[in-house]
Amino acid sequence: MSHAIEKPTDITIPASSLWAKLPVIGGAMAVIGLGATLASATGENKARAMFSYLWAFESVLALALGALGWVLINHAVKASWHVVLRRIAETVAVTLPVFAFLFIPIATLGFHELYPWTHADHIDEILARKTWFLTSGGFFARAALYFGIWCVLAWVLYSTSTKMDAETNPTVREGMVKRLVVVSTPGIALYALSQSFQAIDWMMSLQPHWYSTIFGVYYFAASILAFNAFLALLAMGLQKAGVLTKAITTEHFHDLGKYVYGYGVFWAYIAFSQFILIWYANIPEETEFYMVRVEGGWEYISYALPVLHFFVPFFYLVSRHVKRHRTGLAIACVWMLVMHLVDMYWLIMPNFGMHGGGHHEPHLALSYLDVTALLGMVGALFAVFGFFLNKNKAVAINDPRLGESLAHENF
Amino acid sequence: MSADKKLWGLLAQYENPATLTHGCERVKAAGYEKWDACTPFPVHGLDKVMGIPPTKLPWAVLIVGLTGSTFMLFFQSWAMGWAYPMIVGGKPLFSMPAFVPVWYEVTVLSSCVTAFLANWIMNGLPQPYHPVFASKAFERVTDDKFFIMIEAEDPRFNLEATKKLLSESGATLVEELEP
Numbered sequence: 128m129s130h131a132i133e134k135p136t137d138i139t140i141p142a143s144s145l146w147a148k149l150p151v152i153g154g155a156m157a158v159i160g161l162g163a164t165l166a167s168a169t170g171e172n173k174a175r176a177m178f179s180y181l182w183a184f185e186s187v188l189a190l191a192l193g194a195l196g197w198v199l200i201n202h203a204v205k206a207s208w209h210v211v212l213r214r215i216a217e218t219v220a221v222t223l224p225v226f227a228f229l230f231i232p233i234a235t236l237g238f239h240e241l242y243p244w245t246h247a248d249h250i251d252e253i254l255a256r257k258t259w260f261l262t263s264g265g266f267f268a269r270a271a272l273y274f275g276i277w278c279v280l281a282w283v284l285y286s287t288s289t290k291m292d293a294e295t296n297p298t299v300r301e302g303m304v305k306r307l308v309v310v311s312t313p314g315i316a317l318y319a320l321s322q323s324f325q326a327i328d329w330m331m332s333l334q335p336h337w338y339s340t341i342f343g344v345y346y347f348a349a350s351i352l353a354f355n356a357f358l359a360l361l362a363m364g365l366q367k368a369g370v371l372t373k374a375i376t377t378e379h380f381h382d383l384g385k386y387v388y389g390y391g392v393f394w395a396y397i398a399f400s401q402f403i404l405i406w407y408a409n410i411p412e413e414t415e416f417y418m419v420r421v422e423g424g425w426e427y428i429s430y431a432l433p434v435l436h437f438f439v440p441f442f443y444l445v446s447r448h449v450k451r452h453r454t455g456l457a458i459a460c461v462w463m464l465v466m467h468l469v470d471m472y473w474l475i476m477p478n479f480g481m482h483g484g485g486h487h488e489p490h491l492a493l494s495y496l497d498v499t500a501l502l503g504m505v506g507a508l509f510a511v512f513g514f515f516l517n518k519n520k521a522v523a524i525n526d527p528r529l530g531e532s533l534a535h536e537n538f
Numbered sequence: 539m540s541a542d543k544k545l546w547g548l549l550a551q552y553e554n555p556a557t558l559t560h561g562c563e564r565v566k567a568a569g570y571e572k573w574d575a576c577t578p579f580p581v582h583g584l585d586k587v588m589g590i591p592p593t594k595l596p597w598a599v600l601i602v603g604l605t606g607s608t609f610m611l612f613f614q615s616w617a618m619g620w621a622y623p624m625i626v627g628g629k630p631l632f633s634m635p636a637f638v639p640v641w642y643e644v645t646v647l648s649s650c651v652t653a654f655l656a657n658w659i660m661n662g663l664p665q666p667y668h669p670v671f672a673s674k675a676f677e678r679v680t681d682d683k684f685f686i687m688i689e690a691e692d693p694r695f696n697l698e699a700t701k702k703l704l705s706e707s708g709a710t711l712v713e714e715l716e717p
Contacts, residue, residue, distance in 0.1 A: 399638060406635050407627065445600070536582045 132530035135211075135374035138520040144368035149513025153506045160503020161229075164496055168236055176496050177237025178479040183500035184233065185330060186353075186471040187508050188226050189346070192322050193354025194219035195277060196347070198284050199318055202311035208382060210532035211374045214288065214522050215361050219354070221285040222511040227274040229507060233329070234267060242266075243481075244335040253336050253412065261332060269328055273321040280314050285515070291525050300527055322347060333478040337416045341401045348397045352390035353467040356460035359383040363457055370521050377451050378535045384450030387463055391444070395437035419477045424491030428473045436466040468501070546669040546717040547572075547689040548700055549676060550709035555581045557708035558684035562587045564707040565686060572689040576670075576679045598656040599649050606648025610641050669715040687715070 140146045161180075168176035194216045201209045209216075233241065243249045244261045254261070284307065291303050323343025331342050339345075362375050362383075405413040420429045440459060449455040480489040523529065552558040555577070562575055566589055575588060614637040618624070623631050658664065670676045670687060679685055686709070688700055697714075704712050 403635050403638065407629075409627075447596075534582075538580065538585075 132533060134524060134529065135371055135522060135533070137370055137372055137374075138522050138524060139370075140365075140517050140521065141369055144370075146365065146368055146370075146513065147517055149516065150510050153508070153510030153513055156506025157503050157510055158506075160499045160501070160506055162503070163499040164503060165232060165236070167496055167499075168232070172494075172496065173237070174240040175479060175494055176500075177233070177240045178476060179494060179496040179500040180237065181233055181241060181329070182472055182475045182497065183504035184226070184229055185475065186468050186501070187504040189350035189353050189467065189471070190357050190508065191219055191223050191226060191281075192277070192318075193350040193352075194358070195223065195281055195284075196315075196318055196322070196351050197354055197358070199280070199311045199314045202284070202307045203315055205308060207528035207531035208379065208535040210526045210528050211371065211522055212358060212362060212379060212383075213526075214519065215365070215516075216354075216358055217281075217285045217288055218512055218515045218519075219357070219361075219508075220281040221515050222508050223274070223277040223281045225507055225511045227278065229504070230270060230274070234270060238263075241478075242332055242335070244332060257335060261335060266328060269324060273325045276317050276321045280310070280318065283310050288523050288526075289519050291523060292520055294525055297527070300525055304527060319343075319347070322350070330474060333475065334416060334419075334481070336412050339401050339405070339413070339416070341397060341404075345394075345397050345401060348390060348394040349467055349470055352387065352394050353464055355383055355386040355390060356463040356467075359387065359456055359460045360464075363453060365521060374522060374533060376535070377453075378537050379532075380453065380456055381447070381451045381537050382535075384444060384456050384459070387456075387459060388441070388444040388450070391437065391440050391463065395433065395441075398432070419481065419489060420473065423477075423489055425473065425477050425489070428469060428491070432466075432470060432473065436470060440466075472497075544717055545690045545697065546715045547687055547691075547695070548697075548704060549670055549673055549713045549715050550686045550688075550704040550707075551675050551711040551713075552684040552686070552708060553710055555584075555684065558686070559584060559587055561686050561704065561707040561709060564703060565688065568703055569694055570688055570692050571694075572692040574687055576676075576685045576687070578678075578680055578682060578684070581684075593660070595653065595656055595660065599653045602652040603645055603649035607641065607645035610644035611637065614640060669717055673713055673715065675711055675713060 145152075164176050164180050164183075167173070168180065198213060198216050198220055200206075201213065239245050242261075244254055244257070245263060250258065287303050287307055287310075291300055294300050294303065323346070326343045326346035330346070331338065359380060362371070362380070366372050366375060402417070405417060417429070419425065440462060443462075444450060444459050449459070476491070477489045526532075550561065552561055558575060558577065558581065562584060565573055566587065575584060577584070615632060618637070619632040625631070626633075626636070629636065670685070675683070676685060686704065688695060688704070690697075694700075701712050
C-alpha cells in the first residue's frame, strides 16, 4: 500500500475501566485463592489441596504457554494479519515468569503428595527402569531449564515489540522485525521440547507406570486451543472498554474463530490417536491410564469429552457466520475454556487417591479447593497481565506490518 | 466490424485494482447482469462490489461429507460385524475405535472430492474455449492487467452505450469479441 495508513488512536487502557484495576483485582484474587489453597495444604487435606493447585496451575499455564507459541509461530512465518492482536498475546506470554514462583509449592510442599515416584518404597520393577529420568534433582533442574527458556523467549518477544513502539527510525524497526524472526524460528523448537517435557514431568509422571509419547502434543493442542479462545475473549473485553474498537475487526475475530475450530479438531485428533494406540496394543502399563478413568464417576467425563469437547463445538463453529458473529464466537470461546478446564481435571485429578499403586477407586468428587485454586491462579495471571497491559500501548503501533493487519480481509 | 460478423460482447482492460473496482461499481450500477471481471490475483472486496452472492459450495461439502461419513460408519459396522465377521486382535466384532480412522478419512475424502468437483461444476469448468481467448490483450490477465467483460446477450447491452460506459469508467482499452 502506497498511501499512509490510518493508525488507531484508542490504544491506551482508560483509567476508569476494569482493565486498569486488573493488577489490584487479580492480586487480591491470587492472595485469597492461593492463600486459602496453600493454607489447606498444611492440614489433613494436603494432598487434595495440592492436586487442585496442580490442576489450576497447569490449566492457567496452558494459556500463557499457548500465548508464547502463538507469538512465536506468527513471527516465524512472518504473518501480518495478527499484528493488531499481538500485543495482547505478548502480554499474556510475559506472565510466564510468575509461573516459576507459582511452581515452587508443587516442587516443595506437595512434591511427595503429587508424585508417587518420589517415594523409595513405591519403586517397583517398572519404575526402577525409569529412575534415571525420574529423580528429584533432574526434576528440579529440568523445571529450571523450562522456565529459563520460556522467560527468555517471552521477555525477548515482549521487550523487542514494546521498544519498537518508541522507535522512530524505520530501518531500525525493520531490523527488529528481522531479529524477532531469527529468535522465533529456533525458539519454536525450544518451546516445543520444553512444553512437551513439562507435560511429561509435571502431569504424566503423576501416574509413573503409564507413558504416552503423544502426551506433549496433547498438552500443546489443549494449550494453544485454550489460548486462542482466551485471546478472542480478551480482545472483545478490551473493545468493550473502548480500546482498539476499529483496529480489531470481524476479519481478525473470524481468523481466531478458525483457530479455535481448527485446534479443536487437532485436539480431538491427538486425543483419539493416544487412545486408539493404547486400546489396540492393550498393554497393562498403558491401559492403566484409561482404566482408572472408566470408573468412580470418571467414566462420565471420559464419555462426555469427545462429545462436548469435539462434536458439539465442531458442528457449532463449522459455519462462517457463527465465527464472524461476536456473541456466537464468544459462546464458543467460553465453552472451549470450560472444556479445557474439564480436560485438565480429567488428566490430573484421577491420580488423587491412587497413591500406593493400589486401586483406591479414585472417585470424582469436586472440592471447594478446586475453586480457590483456580480463582487464585487466574488472579495471578490477570494481575501480571494487567500490570504489563497498563504499562504499554495495547497494540504494536510501529510494527511495519500494522497497515496490512488493519486492512486484513478474509475471502 | 462488418455487419455479418456476430458480436459476443465487450472486453475492457484496466491498469490496476483501484480502477477495476471503480469500473465494476459503474457496470453494477448500470444494472448489467451478464458480465464478469478477471484479475491476475485476488482483489479484496471485488465480489462485494460486483454483487456476487455468497457461494453455495459449503452446503454441498457439508451434505456430501455427512453422507460419506454416515455411509462409512454403517458400512464398516455391516462388513466387520455381520457380513464378514472376523476377530482381529481379540477385539469385539463391533469395535468402534477401530472404525474411527477409516470413518474420519472417508469423511475428509468425500468432503475434499466434493469441494473440488463442486467448485469445477459451479464455475462451469472445464472450459476449453472462451471468446476472450482470442484477444491478444487478455493474455496479460495472468500478469499485470485487469479486465471486465460484458456479454452482448445482456438485456441492457448496447454496443455504443456500453463502450462509452467502459471507457468512461477508466478502461484503457475496449475490444469487441466474437463468439
